[in-house]
Amino acid sequence: MENVRDTFKEVAAAILPVTIVVIVLQLVFIRVPFEAVIQFLVGVLFVSLGFFLFLIGVNAGLLPIGEMIGRRLPSTKKAGFIIATGFLLGLVVTVAEPDVRVLAKQIEEVSAGAVSAGILIFSVSLGLAIFVALAMIRTIFRIPLHYMLIGGYTLVFLLSFFVPESFISISFDSGGVTTGPMAVPFILALGIGVASVLRTEDDSSGEKFGLIGLASIGPILAVMVLGVLFR
Known part of the structure; x- marks a missing residue:
């Protein structure tokens, strides 16, 4: 559970600054069509979810198995x-x-x-x-x-x-x-x-x-x- 919470914080820290900057630029300078903003926010939601699941998978599977393979390989001599x-x-x-x-x-x-x-x-x-x-x-x-x-x-x-x-x-x-x-x-x-x-x-x-x-x-x-x- 601790790992899930830390991963959620990590994803939020990575995605939120980009989202805030784009929204501020939209409100103050760029003024792109509203449909494009909605599409961007939907994309942010999917990216955040995908990034979260990916990091969970990395910590739970990729890193341990990669290091395990690395430790076992030298035993072949x-x-x-x-x-x-x-x-x-x-x-x-x-x-x-x-x-x-x-x-x-x-x-x-x-x-x-x-x-x-x-x-x-x-x-x-x-x-x-x-x-x-x-x-x-x-x-x-x-x-x-x-x-x-x-x-x-x-x-x-x-x-x-x-x-x-x-x-x-x-x-x-x-x-x-x-x-x-x-x-x-x-x-x-x-x-x-x-x-x-x-x-x-x-x-x-x-x-x-x-x-x-x-x-x-x-x-x-x-x-x-x-x-x-x-x-």
């Missing part, structure tokens, strides 16, 4: 299996990420179908999956995070010289939308679970984090490569 599992989970949760689907749909409309939503979703998901796998490699072999971040963003910088300008902006937006409400809880819990088992209590705290920052490089590179192919 097979680095390849851990890396492959990270890749597969990164792929499927990104395909299910609603933010990625919204971006892909908008890009398909703007490009008049030249870049289909399906191709973009697959590219972004593949890019993130590869870098989740690299994050597992980093955790297993104790590779410093800054080495991989510098290497990843160096590739982004070099590749930007060969990519159409429109795809550069799309690629960075793709990196942002992958850190959405579906991918982050599950991937972060997975990384924390693996790091907790593979590290001692003294040195594991730093290894548990940085996974999302590293993984978000993958979609940027993937969309840039897609831009080179569409050039």
Whole structure:
């Protein structure tokens, strides 16, 4: 019950400020049609309900199972299996990420179908999956995070010289939308679970984090490569 109450407060704190600002703008400046305001309020109601149920599901299911999988994987003592599992989970949760689907749909409309939503979703998901796998490699072999971040963003910088300008902006937006409400809880819990088992209590705290920052490089590179192919 405590969890439900805290989740309700969290949703209210996230949704109410946006609702109040839009209503104030409507009353003072914008004056959009009344039907549009009613549609907005109905949308706020559905978003609030959906957000509330989603957070309940995350706390009750996604986070515990993600961390449990992460803790059980090292017991296999097979680095390849851990890396492959990270890749597969990164792929499927990104395909299910609603933010990625919204971006892909908008890009398909703007490009008049030249870049289909399906191709973009697959590219972004593949890019993130590869870098989740690299994050597992980093955790297993104790590779410093800054080495991989510098290497990843160096590739982004070099590749930007060969990519159409429109795809550069799309690629960075793709990196942002992958850190959405579906991918982050599950991937972060997975990384924390693996790091907790593979590290001692003294040195594991730093290894548990940085996974999302590293993984978000993958979609940027993937969309840039897609831009080179569409050039």
